[in-house]
Amino acid sequence: MLKLMKALGLALFLAAPVAAQDGPLRLTITDGVIEPLPFAVPGFQAETAGAEQLAADITRLVAQDLANTGLFREIPASAFISQPASFGAPVAYPDWRAINAQALIGGAVAVSGDQLVVKFRLYDVFAGTELGEGLQFAGTVQGWRRMAHKVADAAYSRITGEGGYFDSRVVFVSEAGPKDARQKRLAIMDYDGANLQFLTDSSAIVLAPRFSPRGDRVLYTSYESGFPRINVLDVANVGRQQLPTAEGEMAFSPRFSRDGNQVIYSLANGGNTDLYRTDLASGAHTRLTSAPSIETAPSFSPDGSRIVFESDRSGTQQLYIMSANGGDAQRISFGEGRYGTPVWSPRGDLIAFTKQNAGRFHIGVMRTDGSEERLLTASFLDEGPTWSPNGRVLMFMRETQGAGGTSTLYSVDISGRNLKAVPVQGAGSDPSWGPLQP
Amino acid sequence: MTFTTKALLVLLTLSTAACTRPDRFGGGINDGTAGANNGANAGVNAPTGASDPSSPQFFAQTIGDRVLFEVDSATLTAAGQATLDGQAGWLQTNADYLAIVEGHADEQGTREYNLALGARRANTVREYLISKGVPSTRLRTISYGKERPIEVCSEEACYAKNRRAVTIISVGALS
Numbered sequence: 001m002l003k004l005m006k007a008l009g010l011a012l013f014l015a016a017p018v019a020a021q022d023g024p025l026r027l028t029i030t031d032g033v034i035e036p037l038p039f040a041v042p043g044f045q046a047e048t049a050g051a052e053q054l055a056a057d058i059t060r061l062v063a064q065d066l067a068n069t070g071l072f073r074e075i076p077a078s079a080f081i082s083q084p085a086s087f088g089a090p091v092a093y094p095d096w097r098a099i100n101a102q103a104l105i106g107g108a109v110a111v112s113g114d115q116l117v118v119k120f121r122l123y124d125v126f127a128g129t130e131l132g133e134g135l136q137f138a139g140t141v142q143g144w145r146r147m148a149h150k151v152a153d154a155a156y157s158r159i160t161g162e163g164g165y166f167d168s169r170v171v172f173v174s175e176a177g178p179k180d181a182r183q184k185r186l187a188i189m190d191y192d193g194a195n196l197q198f199l200t201d202s203s204a205i206v207l208a209p210r211f212s213p214r215g216d217r218v219l220y221t222s223y224e225s226g227f228p229r230i231n232v233l234d235v236a237n238v239g240r241q242q243l244p245t246a247e248g249e250m251a252f253s254p255r256f257s258r259d260g261n262q263v264i265y266s267l268a269n270g271g272n273t274d275l276y277r278t279d280l281a282s283g284a285h286t287r288l289t290s291a292p293s294i295e296t297a298p299s300f301s302p303d304g305s306r307i308v309f310e311s312d313r314s315g316t317q318q319l320y321i322m323s324a325n326g327g328d329a330q331r332i333s334f335g336e337g338r339y340g341t342p343v344w345s346p347r348g349d350l351i352a353f354t355k356q357n358a359g360r361f362h363i364g365v366m367r368t369d370g371s372e373e374r375l376l377t378a379s380f381l382d383e384g385p386t387w388s389p390n391g392r393v394l395m396f397m398r399e400t401q402g403a404g405g406t407s408t409l410y411s412v413d414i415s416g417r418n419l420k421a422v423p424v425q426g427a428g429s430d431p432s433w434g435p436l437q438p
Numbered sequence: 439m440t441f442t443t444k445a446l447l448v449l450l451t452l453s454t455a456a457c458t459r460p461d462r463f464g465g466g467i468n469d470g471t472a473g474a475n476n477g478a479n480a481g482v483n484a485p486t487g488a489s490d491p492s493s494p495q496f497f498a499q500t501i502g503d504r505v506l507f508e509v510d511s512a513t514l515t516a517a518g519q520a521t522l523d524g525q526a527g528w529l530q531t532n533a534d535y536l537a538i539v540e541g542h543a544d545e546q547g548t549r550e551y552n553l554a555l556g557a558r559r560a561n562t563v564r565e566y567l568i569s570k571g572v573p574s575t576r577l578r579t580i581s582y583g584k585e586r587p588i589e590v591c592s593e594e595a596c597y598a599k600n601r602r603a604v605t606i607i608s609v610g611a612l613s
Binding site (some may be wrong): 178179180182205207208226227228248250252253266268270271272273294296297310312316317340341354356380381383384399401402403405430 | 510512545546547548549550551553554555557558559560561562564565578579580581582585586587588589590591592
């Protein structure tokens with residue numbers, strides 16, 4: 001993977017400036033009803049012999065990334081009036097306008113030995129211009145899915161004006177076996193379920209992995225020692241290290257600070273659970289709360305100055321915000337029911353949470369002052385949201401009811417649209433969505 | 439990609455080892471899953487059976503190794519206190535044994551909260567046993583949250599049995 005990341009350089013290609021135009025192609029994502037924007041992706045051109053299959057696979061994946069957002073609708077190739085003659089050839093805009101394609105994506109693929117080059121251009125069909133500059137991605141053949149995701153991220157980002165999220169990974173708990181003998185192991189995969197790898201075995205319970213902001217490390221809770229302890233795992237070499245915890249204490253619910261240098265977590269001692277912060281380099285730790293109530297599930301604000309967490313100090317589980325140094329906390333959840341697992345959005349404006357009310361579980365979002373609460377899902381058990389790198393999508397776990405109940409990963413827009421199961425092999429829980437890869 | 443292949447090979451080896459273990463709940467207390475499934479069978483294999491009042495089996499089956507809790511509560515019920523009085527008496531009589539108290543929650547709740555709730559329940563039992571004369575050095579606690587249900591239905595009949603604290607008897611040093 002390292003090799004690929006080094007090789008995956010991003011080069012500007014044919015720096016043609018975007019001409020000023022009337023009503024440029026732009027999809028503004030709002031909470032209103034969105035008519036998916038129609039786009040066309042003629043098959044990427046194979047520029048070297050033998051690259052045909054790869055070109056077809058990359059074309060499909062680009063289209064799939066975009067269509068799966070629910071914001072775009074692919075126009076089937078059967079509707080096409082003409083095909084581009086070659087990559088970069090003049091575009092027959094009338095042919096694409098006639099089938100109402102608003103965006104046209106052109107691409108080409110060249111393979112030389114182990115090396116793969118993917119070129120990409122995006123056209124605003126109704127303006128009759130290219131949108132942004134052509135891009136070229138170079139990498140290895142094995143990394144073809146990442147290159148397709150990068151093309152789709154570029155298209156998504158140019159059309160919506162927001163960051164993409166397709167070239168990203170998710171760490172989660174892969175589950176097997178019945179409820180009363182469940183086996184859990186850490187796993188990592190691409191955001192779309194591809195390239196699944198296991199990071200631990202299932203000999204001890206593992207819970208709630210959390211990616212570092214750069215995606216190079218994972219914090220998780222493990223019962224390997226016989227008691228719940230926090231481990232830091234290096235994704236590249238799968239080496240792991242346990243955070244020192246005193247005998248008789250249980251440590252869980254860890255999360256990185258945005259600079260990746262500190263960990264906030266819960267420590268249970270004498271039946272009481274409070275929040276602590278540890279500096280990874282020095283090992284120095286600070287106690288952040290001292291209450292007889294349960295304080296857990298902390299998450300930093302993007303600027304690192306504040307922490308959102310859950311506490312039952314009022315009698316039931318509710319959400320609170322306090323300074324990253326502890327001190328007074330302000331309650332932000334006031335609706336009916338119980339609130340837990342708050343996660344600050346990467347944009348800083350929203351808190352995602354799990355809500356339990358009247359025997360149902362919901363994933364929801366609210367503003368950081370607790371206003372504008374919006375429930376996005378409802379089921380027997382929805383839990384543990386995690387943000388996409390651009391703060392537009394939440395992934396979470398949904399567990400079904402009864403003796404045969406199993407967990408599945410789902411994703412949903414922060415508007416509540418586009419709820420779908422993530423195609424993961426086997427059962428999964430506790431997802432943590434990593435950053436866009438470099 | 440070279441690294442990935444190596445890592446997968448190592449993990450495959452590890453998981454094979456895990457699968458061939460005859461009883462994943464039968465290990466000692468240093469095993470992460472020890473005693474989590476069924477208190478009656480967990481812990482040590484004592485030389486004598488359940489009819490011997492000094493055996494861990496007698497403790498589990500006759501004294502009663504577990505107490506149950508109300509929803510989202512760590513308060514002992516009257517029945518729970520009676521069971522713990524029996525446990526305290528047994529532990530004082532059988533002073534060579536150590537005990538680990540496991541706290542558990544039902545599935546109605548988030549993972550982290552249930553871990554904290556299980557810790558509260560286990561500690562309530564530990565404190566009660568200490569108040570009845572069991573030395574604190576012989577008692578340890580652990581929480582499994584909602585990770586180790588013994589009943590699998592999604593109804594109160596099952597939930598009620600899963601909201602429990604189980605006292606597991608063991609010999610040797612608590613580590």
